[in-house]
Each structure stands twice: as structure tokens, then as C-alpha cells.
Amino acid sequence: MRRRDFLELLTLGTAALALPRPARAAVPAASQLAIGQLEHGGRWNPRPTALRRLQWELAQRTSIETAPEAVPVRAGRPGLHRLPFLYLAGDGAFPPFTEPERAALRRHLQHGGFLLVDSADGSDGGGFDASARRELAALLPASPLLRVAREHVLYKSFYLLDHQGGRLLVKPWLEAQLLDGRLAVLYSQNDLGGAWARGALGEWEYACTPGGEAQRETAFRLGVNVAMYALCTDYKDDAVHLPFILRRRS
Template identity: 80%
Template sequence: MRRRTFLGAALGGAAALALPRRARAFGDTARLVIGQIQHGGRWNPRPTGLRRLCWELVQRTSIEAGEDAAPVRLGQPGLHRTPMLYLSGDGALPPFPEPELAALRRHLQQGGFLLVDAADGSDGAGFDASVRRELARLLPASPLTRVAREHVLYKSFYLLDHQGGRVLAKPWLEAQVLNGRLAVVYSQNDLAGAWARGAFGDWEYECTPGGEPQRETAFRLGVNLAMYALCTDYKDDAVHLPFILRRRS
């Protein structure tokens, strides 16, 4: 299945994202719903993070997003309805059963996108060690590699040249590539920790060492990731440069 066909089926048919009116981006009723993968560990350590990202997507872009992420179980029907998946954890991640990995592998091969976010900011232990093990099982022919600074991911909506998150465990993203596109993107910086906001409007976690600018970068990166998940490299074309520059601040 071609990626465009996959996204069209998942979102009810996609119109051009460059349209100035937000409500017409994907049709009147279709919404992007991020699927949050459930697993045997602490799979939802930042319950308000994706909710806030969805709100920011609606405010900042032409994407009509759901109000919150939807919990999903790999291997169960309906995975194709969530073209953007999110996997997080705080601490070690138990191994996925092979049928669940096979279902996720098919989803990615058919055009799906997976964002992996280490809530514990770990490096070489905890979530980091176990998720690297699982990603190696998931796509053994596509090892994690650093995303180049010049990649279209960093200009899919905002022009970015640095990372954000609750912490800065690594100044880069890593990815697994399928057919020339980023199918899996991995951040060790706890993006959702920077996005998380309480019911009374207070940020749940401080961002260190960069403070509020680091939080804003995390939101901009989240927007870019969602835009890339939906349209991959369409903004790699120079015709979109004026639109991108107008969004830069």
C-alpha cells in the first residue's frame, strides 16, 4: 500500500496541508488521533503531555487533531486508523510478544509512523536500553541512526536547529528508515515531559538546562513530527519555502 493511500484511508482523505484555513486541512470531520502504545511497563508516564500537544497542533497548524491520544494495543484491529503512533516509558520496557511486533512492523511498512520518547531521560539503561533492544527486533535491517541536521523533519513546519524536551540527554534524534523515509523517530529527551500541563494551566515539569525556550522547542519539534508523520517530505520542495519562513519566529 502506498503511503498516500494509507493516510487517505486513515484520515478520510487528505487535502493539501498548505491551505490557509485550519478546518479544511483533512476534511470537515477527519481528525488526527495519535495512538499511544500500551505495554507491560509504565506506558503512560506523562498523561497530559499528548493532550497538550494535540491542543497546540490545532492552534498552530492546519491539522485537526483529537483532544487526546488514544491507547492502542499492538496486534488488535484498527491500528491502521492511527497513522502516528507514540511509544513511551519510564524504566525498563518488557519485551513485546512477536505477534505484536509483527503487527507494528506491517503498520510501519504500510506507511505508519512511530515516535518513541524516553520519559526517564535514560542513556544506556532503563527505557533506553530496552527500547533499543525492541527496535532492533522490530526492524533488524534498519538500525537507529542520527537524523541529519539537514533533514526535512527539521523544516516540516518550523525551522529547527536544536532539540527540546524536559531534559537534554542527547542533542540529536535517532531514526529507523524504511524506503527512504523516517518510519521510527526516537528522542531520549522526554518530549512529553515538556508538553505536560496540569488542569490549572501550570507546567508539570521544569525543563533543564534551557528553561522555557527549551519547552517551546519541544512543542515546535512535536508539531514538526506530526506534520512529517502525515506528509513526509512534501516541504522539501523549494516552492514551500516562503510558507515555512512565514512560520518562523
């Protein structure tokens, strides 16, 4: 090869190396699960790190692609339809939602949306509990809160669960409001967010009582099941899953 030809090839090769490489395609935001945290007039974000950690756990434990952060959202603002999984938490009483906010949230649930309500203050009959029950009764007046049966598909949507988790164990059951047989609203009084919350240095922010770390793990497993149910509803009730589920229970 002549020296001139060699130098031309060398120049072309160097130029090719200098060209910017095509970037990896970013995962579209629409393909990621971002939990929408509903704002209200009280302490609406009592566990600021909880949903971030839950979304991280979801990504590690399942095939769900999650956003790095939850999305704060007002019930009456645009964009609610982009968030199939909503989360309403609080510490203490909060003022009523406006009628337009209730109407927007009701419409969201009627079109397939899901709402997890989580009491952070351990209240039962007062505080957040009283405000949440008032709002849920106004939100879906034809669908009263009912205990979720242990046999419900929620408890086998990913993990097989037979007890509750959370920072506290105020109630050994969950309550729900149904729309066309589907759990549209799920209510926990056990402060799930308090069990999920983890600080920047990796420390758990709150102790779980009375069950300790096993109770925290159950809270995460319940959170995973809730997310799977919010996205897939009752697919695990199909009879094809029954033999496998019975083998795991035995």
C-alpha cells in the same frame, strides 16, 4: 387582514419556531488526528497529559484537526491502521513485545505508519533506553537507528529548527529508522512528553533543564514538526519551497 387569518399565521409561525433546528454537522472522527499511544508491560503512560496538550497545540498552531484525547492502543489489536501517528513512551525498562505484536507494528510501519519513541526517564544505555533499543532492533532489523541530519526535512516541515527540546537534554540529536528513505521511527531521549505535560489548572508539570521555557517551546515546535512529517512526509523537500526557506533562515 382578518383576525382569523392573522391568528392562523401566528400559529404557523409559532410552530415553525418550535421545530428543532438542524444540528451542525459533526466533524467525522476520521478527519481528526488522534495520536495512538502504545501500551506495553511497563510504565507506558508516564506523562498522562502530554499528548492531550500536544494535540491542542497542533490544533492552535496549524490547520490539523485533532481529537481531544490520544488513543491507548495495543500493537496486536484491531484498529492500529486507523492511527497513522503512534507514540511509545516509558519510564524504566519494559518487557519485550510478543512476536505477533512486533509483526503487527512492523506491518503498520511498512504501510506508511509513523512511530515516535520518547524516553521519559532520561536513561542512556539502561532503563527505557535499553528496552527501546532492543525492541526497535527486533522491529526493523534491517534498519538500524541513525542520527537524523540537521538538514533533514523534519526540521523544516513547519518550524525551522536547529536544536532539540524536551524536559531534559540527554542527547542533542534525534535518531531514526528508515523505510524506503522515509523516517518510519523517530527516537528522542529528551522526554518530550515531560515538556508537553500541563496540569488541569494550567501549570506546567515539569521544569525543563537546562534551557527553561525556551527549551519547552522548542519541544512543542518539534512535536508540531513531527506531526506534520508523520502526515505529509517529505513534501517540504520540494524545490518550490527552497527560496522561502532560505529567506527565513537568513
